[in-house]
Amino acid sequence: MIESVRPNNNRRAGVDELVACLRASGETTRIRLLALLKEGELTVKDVTSILGQSQPRISRHLKLLSEAGIIQRYPEGAWVYYRLGDSGSAAVARTILSHADPDDPVLAADRERLEALRRAKAEEAAAYFASRADSWDQERNLHVPDAAVEAAMRRAVGSKPFDSFLDLGTGTGRLLDLFQDQYSRGIGIDASQSMLSVARANLAKAGVNNAQVRQGDIYALPIPPRSTDVAVIHQVLHYLEEPSRAITEAARTLRPGGRLLLVDFAPHDLEFLREKHAHRRLGFSHEQVARWLDDANLDLVKQQDLCPEEGKSEQLTVTLWLAQDRRIATDLPVADPTQELA
Known part of the structure; x- marks a missing residue:
């Protein structure tokens, strides 16, 4: 599993940052998004295929999480990759996620779809590598x-x-x-x-x-x-x-x-x-x-x-x-x- 960076346990959040983080995270889709981004960086297209929601809706949720400083965005050509950040807000989000039940049916299904997506990408990468081997x-x-x-x-x-x-x-x-x-x-x-x-x-x-x-x-x-x-x-x-x-x-x-x-x-x-x-x-x-x-x-x-x-x-x-x-x-x-x- 790719997590962009090892979390910095010394990061702490102030009162305003805590409130902003809790407000931004307190929604079902956003909790699911954070759980996915804790596993690795993803694009909007990746997330829409996993969650089965529309691109505008996913983009709105990502925008709110980004504005709260919980996630970071990295443009790469025509794509933008999102990942769980390393800020105080992100540390709070990680703590919240640590209390999530890994066997929760919704989160477990999301993980299964994430793994299927990764397998497909691994096959594409292998084909690219083989073509130049x-x-x-x-x-x-x-x-x-x-x-x-x-x-x-x-x-x-x-x-x-x-x-x-x-x-x-x-x-x-x-x-x-x-x-x-x-x-x-x-x-x-x-x-x-x-x-x-x-x-x-x-x-x-x-x-x-x-x-x-x-x-x-x-x-x-x-x-x-x-x-x-x-x-x-x-x-x-x-x-x-x-x-x-x-x-x-x-x-x-x-x-x-x-x-x-x-x-x-x-x-x-x-x-x-x-x-x-x-x-x-x-x-x-x-x-x-x-x-x-x-x-x-x-x-x-x-x-x-x-x-x-x-x-x-x-x-x-x-x-x-x-x-x-x-x-x-x-x-x-x-x-x-x-x-x-x-």
Whole structure:
């Protein structure tokens, strides 16, 4: 089950906020809506199919809950996704829902329809992934196994838990799953709605309940500054016209002392990757990336080359660069990464 972020138990609501929350929540359809959104983010179309009510009626209920600060809305192209928020009002709503009988016939039927909807979306995502599997498999065969790369990434980040994780170019959501045991709340950003559908299905299947995915531009992230502990750009830079600009934008989101992990190819001469796989850059040198990191006010603390296995000289080298924000952490307040920029 996907719940956008792990609830913050320290959030409290004032008297006015409590009253607004209770007024907004005190209606049968809205309780059903909140119970659904507690399980994961949904669109108006999703909710209408589950509750069997008209789009205007559902939109009105969502508007009232949004105005009360209980739920949040995230536009994504022509769609808008709704989720239970992380405000004091949302905390009150979660408390109310914790007292709901899970065997209540109405809520149980809603959950069954939600699961049926998720299964249908998972099948669509699987079909999308399968249609591109040959291309992706060809690229994966060009370098050391994914398992080796992921193990190196885990070693680079270390085993200590941290609060916020940002995956840029999240694709299938794999890294949100890989690191989900270390972060409290994760966000994946991708420009492709189709890939976000795949990611949502994968996260739901894996039971990752402390992450959300959002559509966004890697050059203009919908993430506030000073809000991220660990950011990762994994096998994305070679698709970009301006990799250095993406690095600078990622650095903007880091808290003082926050870390950025880059993973990409070392320089190579496989021109067919430009022609058939839309690669803009044929790898990156240590010096080039170090310069970009320095320009972004980040200190390079580690770099590692994952070279081809013996007897597989035709494979590419994958390089990891771990950098750290050079500002010293202070007691100044930092932003919540789940809140979008105005």
